[in-house]
Amino acid sequence: MSDSVVIHLGEQRVKGVLFLPVAVERPAIYRVHRTQHPDIVHVSTDDLKRTPNIRNVLIEQIARAKHKVFFCSFLFADDEIVRALCEAAERLHGGVYILTALDKHLRAEVLDEPDSDVDAHTAKLQERARRHDEHLSRLAHAGAWLRSVEDCHAKFCVVDDACAMVTSANATQEAYESNPEDGLLLLNKHVAHEFGRLFAYVFLHLATLESTPGTRLDVHSINLNTPAWRPLSGIDQFRPVTTLRDSEASLRAAAIEIIDRAKEHLVIASYSFMGMESHPIGDALARALERKVTIDLLVQPRNHIDAQRVSLAWLLDRAPDQVRLYGHRRTHTKSIVADSQSVLLWTGNLESRHGWDNGIEVGIIVEDAGVASAVSAWTGDVMQRHTHVALSSPSMRELIAAGQPLALQGEWTLGLSPSMQTSLVVDVLSRNPVELLEVNGSQVLRCGDELLLDIRVDEASRRIDVVRTRNQDRMGSRIKGWLAESVVRIVGSSASSSTQGKYPHKQHSQHNDRKARRQ
């Protein structure tokens, strides 16, 4: 038995916040903001002129090392930083200790990116992984000792227990030259020593893979004991903080403290923003909004991450007049500044699933107006040259009006496969915005977060046939347009209720969350 149902597409709304490219980009500026503090320097990548300020500072400090260098970055895909570390290892006859992703740890975090938007991105990741391996071999040969902790996402460097750098930047060429990234160079010995202690603890007691210095990279497992950890301690205006699995959660406490301390304004930057609606840090943000604090939030506009769209909508909907969202296609910076008085700069993201209660991240709270202002001003600069604007739950027609492409305009007959339940498809199409994607040469209809359909389009007969439902493999997908001006007559069978017609949106969101975790 077959049905025939007509659905008008156009008014259905995208769930959550969607970022759209700005129509006209504003004049971009890059400025260095000085902290006016003798023991702390704010450094940032000049992504406009591709000036690697963070790399330069790191190389300078490494070159000055008299005894040892600790460097933590799960990726090593930058020639210059690797050369500096190799030179230090040769010059110091060892003493260069590196925490990074070795062997299977790298594959898990970088190579297995499941749903990157485009093929080029996948190729870039693989090239980055190849460079990573080459660099690790060079480091091992030069005398650097490499160890790997699977869930370590921190990016910091300590030299001679005299200075430390905490930064959002991974050791990649992109981070040092192309992305808005920043960091704080800390010249306070107590702080550097504390970060050194943290590094030593992770290196000695939490690493599970290592490659000792030698003629080649030789990764093998290590079994280490895990003694008790003594929490990090601060001094004066500086407080080093960390998430050290379940041993220390001072980073989360610090984020909540900074947010709770804000009386007027929060400037927040994060690569991603997910799961905050049911997280203590989200609770702190909600409290801030209740106190009439305004929030400027800079994130990377990753529309394909459902959890981020939902989380941003949650924040925006709580106080639309107090929250301003900025999207920058390459931002990777991570900081929270409260009233230009205190700042938390850390290495994780505003994600509920990683970095606050598990994994390993580091951060630094600085209660100093000069430092806070410098970070805030720099973040403000990036916000000023945002590349995307946010729309909250826009309808498809609003998206078209904002310049998004239109697809499959006019009347169409949508033929379902016999195994699909017509009522189910009708329900999903009626409620969700429909987007035409091209995935590896195939055409796919994406119905909100609920259903992906492989289709075959016959322009002459104005017919769309569903070939099959698709799981969440959207690797290499390209957006062709929204079905904002389409009328779809659905024909098919409502008799069966095969599992093929079910839409796996639950797995979809989990999947995207995992993908979004490491940056």
Add this chain to the structure above:
Amino acid sequence: MSEPKLMDVANLLNRAGSDVSPTAILAREIPIYEIEFAELEFAEETKLPSSDWAVLALTRALGQISPNDVDAYLGLGETVSDGLVDRLRGGGLLDASGDQEATSKPMGWGWLNLWTSESDAPENRKPTQASKLNESCAATTPKCHLSVAGSQALERGVVIQRRVRSARLLFIADPLLFIGITDEKRQTYATYQRTRPLEPDDVPKPFHMLDTMLALPPDERLSACGIEANIQGVPGKFVEIVPGSQWEVRPSIQRIEKQTVQRTALLALTATPSSRERELDWQIYLGLPDGKRPRALAADVSRILHDDLGSISSFLGKLEPGGMMPTQRDLRDDGAFDLCCDIDVMRTLMGETAEPSDTSLPVKMGGWHGWLRIHAAPSNSEAGREAFYAFLKRHDAKLRQDFDRTCLEVAERLNAYWGLKLKLPSADEAAEILWEHAVLRAALCRRRVNDDLIVPYGSAEVAQ
């Protein structure tokens, strides 16, 4: 031929059952030739046929018999009896009494015929209870008695027969030595594909003596070319080459990676200190191809070296000069030569073992390659330091565990081996010097873990 490697020689000695550390070794690769003999004579035991046994037993019983007796007592008939006696005479089992007498008495003496019947010669007959089956008309001559071989054949129930066979034997030429036979089962060529035999001018000179050597009595033949009476794989005992028979010489070849190469044997001579003062005892070992078990040879070394090498000084004097060499006075009680080495020589005499031990000094003597067992010690601190670092590098695993202690232990062991008290580098100096060796960097980096990662943080963390 390629230069023999010490490892191969050591392996040969080990497989041959040598369990001593020689003072000196000489070795060379020697080509193997296959010599195909058309006619070699072998003595082969076969079961004594019943008829033969009966005739021999009758002869023993009667003391002397003729064809007439054989026919009369055994009833074999005139013709068979004649033939049997004739054959047993031909095989040396019976001797004709007339043969002996013929040497002392002129043929044709009339009285001799008087002895042709039993009744005519009762004094040559033993008393017997055997009775004739019939009167025979067979010949009453020759009169025969048991030969020594006949008595033995009768005792053992076997008779030795001579057989002539062709055989392909493997030899080395210098020294001339038989090493085995060609395994016919492994023959992989058709006759027409076989390599041509060597032209007479190309046959190695030692083989020119083969006819003479193979005609020698067994003991002399064994010492001359190593062929025993029993040749494994050939039935019977080798007697001699049939005089005037032909033989051909070919290189013994094998195919390796589609190339034909001549098989070689590895000849190794080892010298150990003799119980006679200032002399050496030599032993010869032969390593054969195709996985055959090597063996020690009983031959005299002078046959191979053609020199008097029994004296240590004579042996050392025969070695080709080159570099530092020990003298007779340097021979230690343990059979090694002491050698005081400068840095260059020391570098070549540190062996490959983790602990200091005697090493081998390569030498040459004519076409021989050899090695002297050397107890090397540095002649100065520079050479000592060189050795120290060389041995330290062989302890990567120990260095990773405890760098400083390993440095100390290696220094102590070296001084103990040398019998010296040299001041060798400290662990700090060693760490500095050894950084250049990437393979040791793990050990060097582990050395500083305590200072870099543990001590500065004085925490509850436990050192690994």
